[in-house]
Amino acid sequence: MNFVAIDFETANNAQSSACALGLVKVESGVIVERREWLIKPTPFEMGFYQNKVHKIELMDLVEKPTFDEIWDELKPYLENQVVIAHNASFDFGVLNSVCLHYNIKPIKFTKMCSIALSRMAWHNERGYGLSTLVKSKLDNYSFNHHDALADAEACAQLVLKVLNVLSLSSIQEIQYYKSSRLQIKRSSREKTVKKVFEGIINEGLNNPFRKKEVVFTGTLEYFVRKEAEALVKRIGGFPAQFISSRTKYLVVGQYDVNRTKSSKIQKAEQLALEGYNVQIIGEKEFIEKMSLQN
Template identity: 35%
Template sequence: MEKQKMNFVAIDFETATFDRMACQVGMTIVREGEIVDTFEMLIQPPGNYYDFSTIKVHHITPEMTENAPTFDKVWEDISDLIIGQVVVAHNAQFDEDVLYRNLNRYQISTQGIFPFLCTYKLYGHKLTDLCKMFDIECPEHHDAANDSRCCAEIFLKFLNKVQPNNLMEKGTKVEKDKKYFASKFSKHSQISGDLKQKDLTNADPNNPFYDKKVVITGVFNMDRNEMAARLKDMGADINGSISRKTNFVVVGEDAGPSKLQKIDTLKSQGYNIVVLHQDDIDKIFNGEWDDYLMKDEN
């Protein structure tokens, strides 16, 4: 069978924060059906800020990126590989969202960027499982260069109609795990119990949520569990219901009417409950929190 000679770039991002500010990009360049280069670049996220739990995934730290270029500078080096080009990613919805969020953060035009192709959608399995099925070496999962190369190799297998070994069938543990996590991290999902356990260990005591009781209600432009994890990293005590001791209520679209009524009732009784919306959360997560520091305790 004649080998497919397609040109494309495989991309992978690692992120520093739950709002998907990038800290590393990996790219693998394919020309005429052959991998010609793989590289990675560290990226300094805004303020060089990291959510602690993201570090545990990829092991990239603020110390590693304190002298790295910010995304706008990195874009100058990689934009020619993306604009007007075929770009492939594994779970492309995530990597495409990372790209657009970072471009928007620096007010950079997105014109000319084509929708990403997705190797996850081709097979419905996670990257490491596909590497096992295709006998592809994957020594450093969550290293952006490694993952981009693996993605490129998987897409080349697909283009050349190479069948994987021992393709997992639907209903396997992998598929069940995928459905579980899709449900768990839905925008409408309930916040899991471990996120409701306050932890001040790594939190900055100068941020608005430090040791404050916070309730989240409604739908946002990020997963509710991601938001709760981000707030927990900042020292918030995530609660499921509003009470006289509540400090902040984060209100999104389709917020619970009973919660909104409870806010009005308690505020009319003189309790200092601060209502935040998506714009407020975006500002605070970007470090613009001076206007949100509470002067009085409930």
């Protein structure tokens, strides 16, 4: 499979502040080219956190080209290509912002995220951060995390591993695989929702969420948030958007355990420490409690 892996580093909180870009080109499953650019960011300032992460000093960027000055060199690597990044929403967000800032005309390319691809190959990992996956999935591979080129190459190596694990060799095969899994997951989800609804219809008065305030956080696997809230309402519970002293259940969807806990989880934990009767449960436990009467 042919693709390009990229990684941006930013100088400050502005998405347009790209200060480094790493790019790795893969052809027929082999890395054939590596490119790296240091970029004079806009706005021209270095944030404390960003510097702490990637160690790039503002003085090292004074004489570097701005993004619009490298665009003609970069464009052929991206246009009409499959472009992959780890946590793609960040990198493509930076690309979009910096192009808007310099009035660069959009180009066509296929965007993919190596986190999403990794979730297809490896289920229920404790974390899907780049360093976590590289350590657990790539034997004897080490890299300088948050160096743009090193991260781009690690992303490329991880994607090649995913393709090997899943026996996929083209973008079309990936899209078909994703579509097939989505249909299976949707079918499972629909069966679960139907089961829960039928249980409520049969013996809703015994449901433990009845007359209780319930809050949801994170991405739910089996429900759209509104569906879950509708279930709570249907049995006489009270769905709420925010944690308060009245909250009895916080239902937590999927989230990366290596990332910072959501504000709702932190608030619920604090209330529990203060003696309030708030329970933090996962979505599967929510389903089991909803179906307790079956």
